[in-house]
Amino acid sequence: MSKVDPRIANLDRGAALPRKNGELVFKAPWEGRAFGMVVVLNEKGAYAWDEFRARLVEEIAEGSPEYYESWLSAFESLLIDHGVVSVDELGRRASEYASLERDPVF
Template sequence: MSTEPSGQIADMQGELALPRSNGELVFAAPWEGRAFGIAVALNEGGAYEWGEFQGRLAEEIASAPRDEDASLYYERWLASLERLLLDQGMVTREDLDARTAAYESGELDEG
């Protein structure tokens, strides 16, 4: 399975553009690739329109300090995804908090 996004996802420009190196997507940690994949899969599965996610990502990036490290792109991506899923009632805050706690405790492995 390719991790290369299609259409409007791959064509995001400017601050919204996906991090790349030599044309290939770049993920600094496994969770970044997972967050990317979840957002794309949910969109492709019809859970939401890409514009809904992209709008939230634009808001997250715009609210970040201008001197913020670009390596935090996927933190903004994840925050956008969480907000969208919460707003649409696809998950609850309790669901997210429980999953976060499971990763932090080592109960769930990132590997």
């Protein structure tokens, strides 16, 4: 059983996770995947939580009104800056999925 990290559950200052009746709401499966990946890599120590949070707050301030789009953009930029993935491989892989060259079920 995973423990909920209160720093994540209690995100605030405009970065609060979308909720309904207190429960997290994912409007589409990709939102849940994006959420989960960020939390897993944080648990594994790939970056400090505050690093992600600062980028999320920035993205929300200047980016899309859709919460998890900002979330995903913050995650991408963090991984790129840490050298975990490159802009090229990310772009190539995304277009393989978008064009169905690659099976989206794995």
